Amino acid sequence: MNDERDSITRRTALKGAAAAAVATGVLAANPWASQATAAPRKRSRRDVAIFGGGMAGLSAAHELVERGFAVTVYEPSRLGGKAFSHDVPGTAKGGRKALPGEHGFRFFPGCYQHVPDTMERIPVAGGGNVRSRHLVNVETAVIAFDDAGYAPTTAPTSAIGMLEHAGPIVDLDNLRNALTTGLSFVRDISPLELAYFVNRELIFATSCDERRYGQWEKMSWREFVKADSKSPAYRRYLAGALTRALVAAKSETASARTIGSIGLALATSATGLVPQYGAGPINGGVDRILNAPTNHAWIDPWVAYLKRRGVTFAMNQGVAAFEYAGGQITGARLTSGAAVDADWYVAAMPIDRLGPLLSPALLAADPSLRGIGKLNDDWMVGIQFYLSRRSVLPPGHIAALGTPWALTGLFQAKPWGVDFAKKYGDGRTRDCLSIDISDWDEPGILYGKPAKRCTKKEIAKEVWAQMSRAMNAGGKKILRDDEIVAWSLDPGISWTPKITNATPLMVNTAGSYEHRPHAHTKIPNFFIGGDHVRTNIDLATMEGANEAGRRVANSIIAASDSPAKDAAVHPLWELPFLEPLKAEDRKRYRSGQRHVLDV
Structure with missing residues (x-):
């Protein structure tokens, strides 16, 4: 377990x-x-100070205020954290809204449970809730390859997707691309290697939890799938590109347990055999997005709801230090110099901001917190290209496999169901291609430099060149240079004077699980929220941060001896028929034997 x-x-x-x-x-x-x-000692007081208004902080505030706690959220910049979206300054004309910018496009896979549940409890103007009004299925995907001989192919992700978008899918050009790519894939990756990769996936699926934590956690995904002994295409696509596209992790450093767990969850939800996921190959729901900018569709209604319930938001206020005496937190000092006095204190901030706040006194009180300094973070942020032509592709995510900067994307006009020219900008923009940049350390194709060494304009040109090379490989020009009206890079990236990222995310490296904190600490009134907290989803995601916020709330409920019901915390469900196989593997692991398929 x-x-x-x-x-x-x-x-x-x-x-x-x-x-x-x-x-x-x-x-x-x-x-x-x-x-x-x-x-902790039992207390009846209920004042909670949450430092950080990102996904974890808002989730904790939501659960606590609904259970009668008095909550104040202190946020130094903007609410929503890495889930925020923004209006591109100076782009609203003629009564239209500003062009929508994002930290990165949103992906809500079918295995997410906590985030959709929270959305369902946020009412929106005009009736309904965020989930019912704004969370929509996208039933196709575009798979592109950054390699000669491959062509981008549109594929359905459900039977509904096939019915709704049969035209583009059975289009002669798309069928030709699928055949071209399929033949190239078989040429470059042998059936024996494909079978081997599937076997490694089966090994993980039938491994007991003891083996997952005791063996697979300690090795990288690349090591687990034995990539170094396989063909270049196996290493590039099966071991590397798929991992980058699905979970924005590097196969050579990411924990095999983490990648295996999320990969298994994605595959399990896609089968439709687990009712808790509510997704499947017939009715869809394997891939979901918001149908509007994230703040408009989700964060703004959420904050408005929390305010109505009584949450206080102290904006432009960050924590500078936690004061500790007598075995507990006695107060906090803000960057403004003001003091905060509460009963319960929650540090809901990224590891790069949390680490410097862990004073010697706090580390002495809970030595396990020293592990936070051993965790690693990485960059994954987005750029939007505003285009004068609406995409002809059916709505769905784009995985540009093998691109140096590990690009994924989404054309937004169709899935949003919006006329961009009427609603946004100055009337020239008819679509927006939102792209996530997941690798900032690999040299690009134009300047031979990693993104971290590029200027803002160089990043934009490089991303467009890489995505164009992958998307235009089938002979049809899906992306055209002369159709770019404008572009916007995540404002969290700045050059002052060297490039910095205000919103890095934790990455799960091999062996890092032991260093990750629990939501509770050994300091009885101090709690930690964020996607670096130990959770079931176990990945730096909105889902993980939301689950961590719930765990914070449950820990405070317990510590305060509140009679309130715990917030729901969901496991990652696995197919029941695997249980006997995992039970047999548990016996083998405890007796020191390898997995039966690990030959």
């Missing part, structure tokens, strides 16, 4: 210091044992 699935309630674990000591001992000996919290 996963260490984040509570087999005993935290409130039970809090019934006395002796019980907590036993639970802590279990955790030390068995990292996948049930989570428990060291027993």
Whole structure:
């Protein structure tokens, strides 16, 4: 079982210091044992100070305010964190809205459970909620390759997608591209290698949790799939590009357990055999997006709802230090110099901001927090190209596999169901191609430099060149230089004087799980939220941060001895018929044997 699935309630674990000591001992000996919290003294006060208004902070505030806690969120810049969107300055003309900019396009796979649940509890003007009004399925995908001999191919992701978009899918050019790419793939990656890759996936799917944490966590995904002994195409596409496109992780450093877990969850949700995911090959829902800019569709209604429920937002206020005495946090000092006095303190901020706040006194009180300094972060941000022609492709994500900067994208006009020229900008823009840049360290094709060494304009030109080379490889010019009206790079990237990123994300490297914090700490009134917290989804995602916020709320509920019901925390569901195979592997692992398929 996963260490984040509570087999005993935290409130039970809090019934006395002796019980907590036993639970802590279990955790030390068995990292996948049930989570428990060291027993704080019981308190009836309910003032919560949350430092950070990103996904984790807003999620914790949501769960706590609905359970009667008094919540204040302190945010130094903007609410929504890495999920924010923005209006491109100076682009609104003639009564239209400004061109929509994003930190990166939003992807809500079918295995997400916490984020859709939260959306369903956020009402929107005119009736309904964020989920019912703004979360929509996209039922196709474009697979492009940055390699000669391959061509971009549009494929349905469900039967509904095939019915709704049969025209472009069975189009002669698309069928020709599919045949070209298929033959090239078979030529470059042998059937034996494909079978081997599938076998590695089966090994992970049928591994017990003890093996996943004890063996696969300690090696990289590239090592797990034995990429170094395989063909260049196997290394580039199966081991590397798929990992980059799906989870924005580097196969050579990412934990095999993390990549295997999320890959298994994505595949499981796509089967339609797990009702908790509510997605499948017939009715779709495997791939979902918002049908409007993220702030307009989600963050703004969310903040408005939280304000109505009583959450206070202290904007342009960041925490400078936590004060510690007598075994607990006694206060916090803001960057403005003001003091914060609360009952419960939540650090819901990225690791690059959290680390400097962990004073020697805090680290001495909870030595496990030292692990935060050993975690790594990376860059993944977006750029939008505003185009004078509406895309002819059916709505769906673009995976430009093998591009040096690991690009993925989405044309927004069709899935948003909007006339861009009427609604946004100055009337010239008819579509927006939103692209995520997932690799900032690999040299590009125009300037021979990684993105981190490029100017703003060089980044824009390089991204367009890489995406064009992949998308135009089939003979049809899907992207045309003369159709670019404008572009906007995530404002979190700045040059002052050297390039910096205000919104890095944690990456799950091999062996990093032991360094990640729990939502609770050994300091009884101090809690941690963020996608670096141990969660079931176990990946730097909106879903992971939302789950972490819920775990913060549940820890505070337990610590305050509140009678409120815990916030729902969902496991990653796996197919039931795998359980006997995992049980057999548990026996083998405990006796020191390899997985039966690991030959």
